[in-house]
Amino acid sequence: MSMVSRFAANVAFWTAAVSAALVAVASLRFLALGVSASMEFVAHNLDRNALMLYAHIGVAPIALALMPFQFMTRLRASRPKLHRWLGRGYVVSILISGIAGLQLAFHTTAGTFAATGFAILAVLWLATTGIAFAFALRRQFPRHRAWMLRSAALTFAAVTLRVYLGSSMAAGVDFEVAYPLIAWLCWVPNVFVMEVYLQMARPGKTRLISATA
Ligand code: HEM
Known part of the structure; x- marks a missing residue:
């Protein structure tokens, strides 16, 4: 990788x-x-659905906070045990908050279109993470890495959702219009971009997503 593309990859990673x-x-x-x-x-979930609400909003941030550490190349190489423990934490927190997120999807007040977007996101989040974990247990590391990148692209929906929501509010778009669309937009492009990257980064091609930290 050239110095310029390494610099660009590091800026993207740290952002x-x-x-x-x-x-x-x-x-x-x-x-x-x-x-x-x-x-x-x-x-509104506090009335009859408080456990699922707290399971999601209390645990999902752990997955989001742990995710970047798992893609730090030097850290992974120098502290493999730490990588495995943080990985278990990431998987367990997605298991809990993903199931709760799926359940919350059916309680959204934003309508069926939004509920479907969130529900599919939850199922894909659980599935990609489970597959990635299974490949780690079988020590099939290239496949483990590819599926963890897919899982990370979905975890990152928490960030893209808030970026799009903030931007749409700043642009004066009606919340009722923007929110159901964002329930899909927050993850579909992430999946697409990650699949393009995984195609480009097949063995022998450039590796862009990882930090040298
Ligand atoms: C990627 C899979 C995820 C799914 C399927 C999902 C699903 C949901 C759903 C359905 C709601 C309720 C929305 C409504 O009632 O309209 C929600 C809210 C929330 N989610 Fe997630 N979520 C995901 C990831 C995350 C992550 C990684 C975080 C970590 C920060 C997170 C934090 C929250 C918070 C804090 C709320 C409360 C709403 C607010 O921010 O004001 N979610 N999520």
């Missing part, structure tokens, strides 16, 4: 890692402020 950390921390605001005050849109 994604910092935005994932910021969204993860911001998502835990309910701990200080309470759900009703800080996440009014999902507060």
